[in-house]
Amino acid sequence: MHLEEWNRRETFECIEAIDFTGCVSRVFSESLQAFVDDWLTEPTETSVSGEQNGGDDDRRGRSRDVRDITVAHELAHGELPAHHVDGSTSAWQKPMFSGLKRLSLRGCVTLSSDTIARLISCCPNLTHLDLSFTRVAPSTLETLGSMPTVRLEALSLARSTRLSGESIRDFLVEAPAAATIVDLNLFGDATYISPLSALDLESIITTAPCFRSKQLRYLDLSSAPLTSDMLDLVPAQPHLRSLGFSFIPFLELDATAALLRDKAPNVEILTLTASSTRVDLPPNLSALQTTMVLHQKLINPLTMAPFSIIPRPDAKIVSRLRILELSETVRKALGPTGGSRDWKVVKSKGGRGWYVDVSAGWLDKNDHADTRTCRPLVGSPEVDGSNPDDTLVYTRGLSQDHPWRQYLSSLADAAGKVGSAVGWHSRKMEVVHGHGMLGREEGLYGAGAFAFEG
Structure with missing residues (x-):
C-alpha cells in the first residue's frame, strides 16, 4: 500500500513557490x-x-x-x-523538495529558527527566499550557506531581530549561495536598527560577490551605519533600479546624488525616509527651505540637463531617478507638488509616501512624441514585473495630456485613497511569480509591501 x-x-x-507571508495562527x-x-x-x-x-x-x-x-x-x-x-541500520533519508525554488516566510514570527532551518535544508534549489520579520538565528544562515546547490537571486533579511551583523556579513561574503544575489533587502528602521557594524558593512560593500558582480537590481541598506565616505567604496552598479537609504540621519544628499550620478545612473526609486535629518533636512527647516534643498542637492542635478546659456540638444540627463520615498514630515513641507510642475506627492493606502516625477516612466517607443528618451534598461520596465520588451523606452518630459502622466496625477490627487498594490520599493518579495523585490503585490500582501513605513 x-x-x-x-x-x-x-x-x-x-x-515551485510557497508564500507563507503573515501566517502566525496556532x-x-x-x-x-x-x-x-x-x-x-x-x-x-x-x-x-x-x-x-x-x-x-x-x-x-x-x-x-x-x-x-x-x-x-x-x-x-x-x-x-x-x-x-534491517533495524540495525537506519534507512531513513531526508526528503528533498528539489522543485521548490521560491519560499517566503515573511512575518512567520511563531516559527522557531530550528524549524525554519530544517525546512530550508530540504530545498536544495532555492532562488528566492524571504526571511524578513522572522526569528531566524545565525545558525539558519550557516545552514543555508552550507548547501552546495543553492544559488539565490533574491534574499530578504529585513528586521530579522536575532541575526547578528557578523552572521549576515559572513554569509554574504563567503557563502556560494549568496554570490548570485541581485535583490538584497537588509532593511531596518527606528524600531529595529540594522545589526551591521561599520566594519561589517564596509566588508560587505567591498568584498561580497553580489556587490562585486555589479548585477544588483534592488538594494535596501536602510538604518545601516552608512556614511558619505563609505559610498565612495561602493562598486559601480549599472543594473540597480531600486535603492533603500532610509533611517540614516547623517547621510548627505550630495554624496547620495554623486553615487547615483557616477555609479548607479539607472536607479529610478530612492528611499530617504527619516534620512539626512542631521545634515541637509533637519526638522526645523521651513517648508521653502526643505523644498529648495531637496531640489537643488538631489532632484535637479540628477533629472535636469546641465544649464547652458547656449542651447545644447545633445545635453544628457545623468540619472533615471523619478521616485523619492520621503517621511511624512518632509512630504507635508513639500505640499502636494513642492512648487514643481512635474513632481507630485503620491501616498499609499498606509503611512508610506513618495515624491514622484509624473512626467517619467516606461512607455512604448512609438508613443513618445515630443519627449526625451534614454536607452532602454535591461530588466523589468515597471514595478508590476512585466517582461522586458525592446519596444519599451524610459521617457521623461511627458505632455500634460499623456495618459501615463494623468494616471500618476490621479494617484496624487487621491491622497492615499488607493489600492493596496500602489507603491514603489517593495518591502515584500513576490515569490509566487518570481519577480523578486520588484514585483507588484496584490490584495492583503500589498499592505506588507507598500503600506507601512516601519
Whole structure:
C-alpha cells in the first residue's frame, strides 16, 4: 500500500513557490512544526526529543511510516540494498523538495529558527527566499550557506531581530549561495536598527560577490551605519533600479546624488525616509527651505540637463531617478507638488509616501512624441514585473495630456485613497511569480509591501 501511494505521488508536479507571508495562527504553526518533525527529522532524533519531553507523541510512529515509505520506494527502484531494511541500520533519508525554488516566510514570527532551518535544508534549489520579520538565528544562515546547490537571486533579511551583523556579513561574503544575489533587502528602521557594524558593512560593500558582480537590481541598506565616505567604496552598479537609504540621519544628499550620478545612473526609486535629518533636512527647516534643498542637492542635478546659456540638444540627463520615498514630515513641507510642475506627492493606502516625477516612466517607443528618451534598461520596465520588451523606452518630459502622466496625477490627487498594490520599493518579495523585490503585490500582501513605513 505504501509503495502504491508513493508511486502515485511521483506523478504529481513539483511545487515551485510557497508564500507563507503573515501566517502566525496556532493552527499553522503547530501544523508546520508537526510536518517538520514527522517528515524532515530523522526518526531517532524525533524519538529522543519525544522521550525528553516525557510524552508518547504519536508523531514518532508517523515518522516510522515516513521511513517505511522511503525504504519501499528506494527498494523498488534498486537504490537501496535489501540489508538496509534491517533495524540495525537506519534507512531513513531526508526528503528533498528539489522543485521548490521560491519560499517566503515573511512575518512567520511563531516559527522557531530550528524549524525554519530544517525546512530550508530540504530545498536544495532555492532562488528566492524571504526571511524578513522572522526569528531566524545565525545558525539558519550557516545552514543555508552550507548547501552546495543553492544559488539565490533574491534574499530578504529585513528586521530579522536575532541575526547578528557578523552572521549576515559572513554569509554574504563567503557563502556560494549568496554570490548570485541581485535583490538584497537588509532593511531596518527606528524600531529595529540594522545589526551591521561599520566594519561589517564596509566588508560587505567591498568584498561580497553580489556587490562585486555589479548585477544588483534592488538594494535596501536602510538604518545601516552608512556614511558619505563609505559610498565612495561602493562598486559601480549599472543594473540597480531600486535603492533603500532610509533611517540614516547623517547621510548627505550630495554624496547620495554623486553615487547615483557616477555609479548607479539607472536607479529610478530612492528611499530617504527619516534620512539626512542631521545634515541637509533637519526638522526645523521651513517648508521653502526643505523644498529648495531637496531640489537643488538631489532632484535637479540628477533629472535636469546641465544649464547652458547656449542651447545644447545633445545635453544628457545623468540619472533615471523619478521616485523619492520621503517621511511624512518632509512630504507635508513639500505640499502636494513642492512648487514643481512635474513632481507630485503620491501616498499609499498606509503611512508610506513618495515624491514622484509624473512626467517619467516606461512607455512604448512609438508613443513618445515630443519627449526625451534614454536607452532602454535591461530588466523589468515597471514595478508590476512585466517582461522586458525592446519596444519599451524610459521617457521623461511627458505632455500634460499623456495618459501615463494623468494616471500618476490621479494617484496624487487621491491622497492615499488607493489600492493596496500602489507603491514603489517593495518591502515584500513576490515569490509566487518570481519577480523578486520588484514585483507588484496584490490584495492583503500589498499592505506588507507598500503600506507601512516601519
